Amino acid sequence: MSTGGSRVKKKRVPVPRREPAERIRDFNEVVLGYTLEQAMEEASRCLQCPLNFAPCVKGCPVHVNIPGFLRKLREGDVKGALEIIMETNPLPGITGRVCPQEEQCERNCIMGRIGDRINIGKLERFVADYARKHGIRPEVKIPPSTGKKIAIVGSGPAGLTAAAELRKMGHEVRVFEALHEPGGVLVYGIPEFRLPKEIVRYELEYLSKIGVEILTDVVVGKTLSLRDLLTEYDAVFLGTGAGTPNFLNIPGVNCLNIYSANEFLTRVNLMKAYLFPEYDTPIKKPNRVAVIGGGNTAMDAARSALRLGSREVYVLYRRTKELMTARQEEVENAEEEGVKFMFLVSPVEFVCDDKGRVKAVRLIKMRLGEPGRDGRPRPIPIPGSEFELEVDAVIIAIGQTPNRILFKDIPELKLTEKGTIVVDEKYRTTVKGVFAGGDAIRGESTVVKAMGDGWKAARSIDEYLKTGEWPPEIKPHDFEAEN
Amino acid sequence: MPKYVITAKRKLAPRVNWFRIQAPLIARRAQPGQFVIVRLHEKGERIPLTLFDWNANEGFIELVVQEVGKTTMEMGRYNVGDHVLNITGPLGNPTHIDMYGVVVIVCGGVGSAVCYPVAKALRERGNKVISIIGFRTRELVILEEEFRRISDEVIVTTDDGSYGVKGFTTDALRSLLESGVKPGLVYTAGPVIMMKKVAEITRRHGVLTYASLNPIMVDGTGMCGACRVTVEGRTVFACVDGPDFDAHKVDFDELAKRLAQYTEEERIALEKYLNTVSRGG
Ligand SMILES: Cc1cc2nc3c(=O)[nH]c(=O)nc-3n(C[C@H](O)[C@H](O)[C@H](O)COP(=O)(O)OP(=O)(O)OC[C@H]3O[C@@H](n4cnc5c(N)ncnc54)[C@H](O)[C@@H]3O)c2cc1C
Numbered sequence: 155m156s157t158g159g160s161r162v163k164k165k166r167v168p169v170p171r172r173e174p175a176e177r178i179r180d181f182n183e184v185v186l187g188y189t190l191e192q193a194m195e196e197a198s199r200c201l202q203c204p205l206n207f208a209p210c211v212k213g214c215p216v217h218v219n220i221p222g223f224l225r226k227l228r229e230g231d232v233k234g235a236l237e238i239i240m241e242t243n244p245l246p247g248i249t250g251r252v253c254p255q256e257e258q259c260e261r262n263c264i265m266g267r268i269g270d271r272i273n274i275g276k277l278e279r280f281v282a283d284y285a286r287k288h289g290i291r292p293e294v295k296i297p298p299s300t301g302k303k304i305a306i307v308g309s310g311p312a313g314l315t316a317a318a319e320l321r322k323m324g325h326e327v328r329v330f331e332a333l334h335e336p337g338g339v340l341v342y343g344i345p346e347f348r349l350p351k352e353i354v355r356y357e358l359e360y361l362s363k364i365g366v367e368i369l370t371d372v373v374v375g376k377t378l379s380l381r382d383l384l385t386e387y388d389a390v391f392l393g394t395g396a397g398t399p400n401f402l403n404i405p406g407v408n409c410l411n412i413y414s415a416n417e418f419l420t421r422v423n424l425m426k427a428y429l430f431p432e433y434d435t436p437i438k439k440p441n442r443v444a445v446i447g448g449g450n451t452a453m454d455a456a457r458s459a460l461r462l463g464s465r466e467v468y469v470l471y472r473r474t475k476e477l478m479t480a481r482q483e484e485v486e487n488a489e490e491e492g493v494k495f496m497f498l499v500s501p502v503e504f505v506c507d508d509k510g511r512v513k514a515v516r517l518i519k520m521r522l523g524e525p526g527r528d529g530r531p532r533p534i535p536i537p538g539s540e541f542e543l544e545v546d547a548v549i550i551a552i553g554q555t556p557n558r559i560l561f562k563d564i565p566e567l568k569l570t571e572k573g574t575i576v577v578d579e580k581y582r583t584t585v586k587g588v589f590a591g592g593d594a595i596r597g598e599s600t601v602v603k604a605m606g607d608g609w610k611a612a613r614s615i616d617e618y619l620k621t622g623e624w625p626p627e628i629k630p631h632d633f634e635a636e637n
Numbered sequence: 638m639p640k641y642v643i644t645a646k647r648k649l650a651p652r653v654n655w656f657r658i659q660a661p662l663i664a665r666r667a668q669p670g671q672f673v674i675v676r677l678h679e680k681g682e683r684i685p686l687t688l689f690d691w692n693a694n695e696g697f698i699e700l701v702v703q704e705v706g707k708t709t710m711e712m713g714r715y716n717v718g719d720h721v722l723n724i725t726g727p728l729g730n731p732t733h734i735d736m737y738g739v740v741v742i743v744c745g746g747v748g749s750a751v752c753y754p755v756a757k758a759l760r761e762r763g764n765k766v767i768s769i770i771g772f773r774t775r776e777l778v779i780l781e782e783e784f785r786r787i788s789d790e791v792i793v794t795t796d797d798g799s800y801g802v803k804g805f806t807t808d809a810l811r812s813l814l815e816s817g818v819k820p821g822l823v824y825t826a827g828p829v830i831m832m833k834k835v836a837e838i839t840r841r842h843g844v845l846t847y848a849s850l851n852p853i854m855v856d857g858t859g860m861c862g863a864c865r866v867t868v869e870g871r872t873v874f875a876c877v878d879g880p881d882f883d884a885h886k887v888d889f890d891e892l893a894k895r896l897a898q899y900t901e902e903e904r905i906a907l908e909k910y911l912n913t914v915s916r917g918g
């Protein structure tokens with residue numbers, strides 16, 4: 155096949171995926187990914203924009219050298235491609251699967267002006283998968299130890315990326331994780347059918363190979379205090395995420411079989427309740443489920459419920475389809491699998507039977523009003539429009555806030571009104587030597603933004619270790635406005 | 638990863654075991670009223686258990702576990718030298734230890750293991766401690782000696798009168814309050830019904846009462862809300878906002894219902910386990 159010349163290939167090489175009827179019967183991965191030939195062909199469509207101009211790179215929060223890795227890939231040099239990606243991204247198998255590329259690197263791709271944008275996400279994923287299957291590891295040189303010790307709190311994408319970067323600078327890094335398995339949302343939130351846990355484990359192995367130590371079952375603020383860490387370590391990075399679920403403040407919310415998405419997904423993913431009773435953690439297998447919300451979490455909960463055998467799964471969202479925050483690809487997957495969507499509705503009450511189990515959700519219809527503070531049209535209830543939907547389980551996925559457990563321990567750590575940690579543009583908190591990033595400073599965000607934070611925070615930490623300088627006052631930086 | 642090795646084990650009563658387990662980080666920070674989350678092995682669930690005692694110098698914690706289902710029965714078969722895979726803690730808020738004057742401790746069954754460290758700390762703080770510990774029948778009585786050591790007065794009750802005072806702990810509490818004892822605090826842990834009755838009695842006497850709640854938990858760090866309870870009309874998470882709450886403000890009926898949520902699944906898990914055990918698995 156011809157790759158050079160002026161002949162531009164306008165069409166994307168399609169990505170094979172499993173048929174809906176088959177895939178909803180198990181938790182195995184839906185998207186199958188490219189073969190080497192397909193990947194080389196897709197990579198060869200790239201126009202190779204110069205690196206300092208390439209708009210795709212600017213759209214990537216960790217600035218992966220995209221044309222660089224695509225060039226290696228079209229030559230069939232997977233190892234070379236992997237090494238280029240991993241210069242800035244320690245978790246390519248994960249980001250290649252869960253990033254909303256359509257809003258990031260791919261959004262800006264020049265090819266979009268004359269044809270389909272390059273399928274950067276699936277190519278990144280291909281490189282990671284091929285390397286994993288063929289035992290290809292990037293060569294990493296760790297400089298001699300600087301003697302500096304850094305504690306990372308939380309092993310989600312933010313903490314892990316900061317850890318990898320700091321380790322590559324020669325610092326000693328130890329990660330503390332509250333749960334029994336590292337990975338944060340990657341292991342307890344995002345389901346197996348989108349992100350196989352085997353891949354998370356493999357990518358974490360890379361971190362231990364380069365000498366990052368991960369200690370699980372340590373809740374900082376409880377098992378160890380932040381103050382303990384500050385005396386033992388030269389700097390601390392907080393990547394504790396936004397793990398506390400919001401519940402609706404309406405009657406009946408504590409009826410049986412009403413779950414937060416976090417509880418539902420933790421039982422399914424982390425505790426493998428879908429394999430009950432082989433695994434000990436139980437889960438209800440409902441017939442008719444209502445999932446409340448319109449983000450990634452809602453999609454994951456709905457699709458997990460289908461796979462547990464639910465006959466009908468409704469996603470109830472208070473705005474319109476266009477305003478859903480979930481990744482487009484996953485909304486399409488959910489629709490194909492038979493998830494039903496109801497837009498412009500909001501629950502006002504959960505109705506329970508005499509045993510305390512939920513039997514219906516009372517909804518009110520909404521219309522869109524003026525944009526609110528976040529720029530999105532505000533939903534307004536339509537009086538007198540209430541109706542009931544019969545269900546035997548409800549999963550609430552209306553957002554999460556940062557976990558309070560750590561903050562009680564250290565009152566000097568300043569928080570915003572929303573409960574996120576206040577940091578300046580260098581990720582410095584109001585406590586000297588303590589940095590923070592990821593969902594803990596942004597509220598619910600994305601994997602790669604959390605990684606971008608970890609990556610940049612590592613540079614500020616390194617600078618602080620060298621200079622010991624800390625500003626007398628922290629000027630809060632609004633990371634949300636940056637988007 | 639640290640290994641949580643069992644260094645001592647004792648049977649306190651049929652189906653109630655006491656364990657001493659190596660867990661230095663937890664022992665160092667443990668305080669009365671706190672608990673841990675335990676996961677036995679790779680396929681295990683996470684269950685909450687109260688810290689019964691601990692020793693920071695020697696780096697061990699102690700747990701008292703009643704066999705009520707699959708996981709606790711399986712743990713009952715663990716012996717000295719075995720290890721459990723994960724222990725996370727200390728979790729929850731410590732009990733508010735203060736000078737209340739007279740304190741009455743009311744606990745039922747394995748709830749007495751929950752009360753013990755609290756009673757001990759309240760006594761060390763200078764309170765007069767009256768402990769009422771209740772059991773179904775004589776052979777289930779546990780921790781009587783321990784309570785005698787740290788209480789000014791101990792009342793043991795059995796439902797059937799086979800040991801100590803016949804009747805429920807709540808009967809003993811009622812007569813104590815009616816006899817003119819004016820506690821500054823009543824602390825209670827045990828079956829939900831019992832805690833609810835304790836709250837009803839002390840409300841009439843206007844006595845401050847804390848209950849240590851025992852809802853279903855998963856992570857134990859505030860991430861899921863499985864443990865949510867209604868206190869004074871508000872939803873709170875027992876694992877991070879509790880487990881102690883003002884008993885007069887707790888919705889005990891809701892707590893009881895929520896505890897029964899998985900009865901069917903628990904039965905399936907137990908049956909499967911008992912089958913493998915009897916086959917020598
Ligand atoms: C169901 C679901 C689906 C999602 N899907 C996508 C998607 O498709 N694409 C995407 O880009 N984003 C997605 N997101 C968002 C994304 O997962 C998060 O933005 C990202 O994981 C944030 O990373 P983080 O490192 O900041 O925090 P987290 O991943 O939340 O990790 C924080 C870690 O810190 C630990 N921790 C917290 N407190 C303490 C403490 N005191 N001591 C020790 N450890 C502590 C937690 O246990 C956790 O492991 C999804 C989120 C959810 C919930």
Ligand SMILES: Cc1cc2nc3c(=O)[nH]c(=O)nc-3n(C[C@H](O)[C@H](O)[C@H](O)COP(=O)(O)OP(=O)(O)OC[C@H]3O[C@@H](n4cnc5c(N)ncnc54)[C@H](O)[C@@H]3O)c2cc1C
Nearest residue numbers: 684685686687701702703705706707708709851852853903
């Ligand atoms: C903060 C806290 C502290 C606790 N401390 C102790 C302790 O020190 N010693 C001890 O023996 N037990 C304690 N428990 C109870 C213990 O967690 C349960 O007995 C255990 O989870 C049962 O697991 P299982 O698989 O053996 O039984 P399952 O098969 O899960 O359940 C069997 C029966 O136990 C009841 N049950 C289930 N989960 C709980 C629960 N979380 N709390 C109370 N009852 C439950 C159910 O009603 C069920 O019918 C505590 C619970 C909490 C929340």
Ligand code: SF4
Nearest residue numbers: 200201203210263264
């Ligand atoms: S913008 Fe598109 S065409 Fe240009 S380098 Fe990036 S992937 Fe290639």
Ligand code: FES
Nearest residue numbers: 857859861862876
């Ligand atoms: S057990 Fe999950 S929030 Fe309390």
